[in-house]
Amino acid sequence: MPEDDTSAEADLAPADADWTATVVATETDWDTVVxxxxxxFVDEQGVPEHLELDEHDAEPLESDVDHLLVRDxxxxxxxxxxxxxxDAHEYGALAEGTERVAKIERxxxxxxxxxxGWGARVMSAVENRARARGLTEAMLHAQTQTAGFYEGLGYAVDEAVGTFDEDGIEHVRMRRQL
Known part of the structure; x- marks a missing residue:
């Protein structure tokens, strides 16, 4: 896991919250995430199973990819x-000089x-983790029917990209400053 200001075991939820959000650090928690x-994604939305788990899931406890788990x-x-x-050059950046951006997925x-309210809570937690990793911008690929939810959290559709198909579902790229 990358060096940062927050250990994987730290709760990323607000101090007064009655829920927790942590970076997965055990096989049991990883199994829960999967x-x-x-x-x-597979059962409800029909995404093929072989597309749901990808190369970024290969070493979930050993890589620089953070998998967050929110519990009530x-x-x-x-x-x-x-x-x-x-890499900001791959996805673009809002601010000049930004080298890396947070890509929030899955x-x-x-x-x-x-x-x-769990969607807003998991987004708050993952944005907190991104800030702890020193990232100042976030982007995500939102299913078009959920774009309004993310707009309510401060994300804007990247009009330069438009809509696109990802795993058989129409998406838009969205971004915001953290």
Whole structure:
């Protein structure tokens, strides 16, 4: 895991929160992340299983990719996200001189927990982790039907990219300053 201001075990949720958000550091937590991602992306949305787990998931406990797991007060897994620091030249940057941007991916909330604010919580946690890693800009590929949710969190559609197909689902690139 990369050096930064926040250890993997640190809770990325606000201090007064009744939920936790941590970077996955155990095989058990990784299995929980995979189960939730498979339920959302493969079972619900029909993404082929071989596309859901990719090269950025190959060494989940040993790489510079952060997999976040959000749990409610009862300890139940409710949301996940993946964070990578990527070359700004590959994806563009909002501010001149930015070399790396946070690419937030694989954002998923358990189907029976949607509408309870978990999407905003996992985004807050992953953005906190990105800041701890020294990243000042974030980008993500949002399914078009979720773009309004991300706009409410301060993201803007990258109009230069337009809509595109990713794993058989229409997406837009969105970005914001952190």
């Amino acid at each position: 189960d939730l991602r498979m339920a959302v 007060a009862a300890g139940d897994a409710v949301a996940v996200a993946r964070l990578r620091a990527v 954002i998923a909330v358990a189907g029976d927990r949607r509408g309870e």
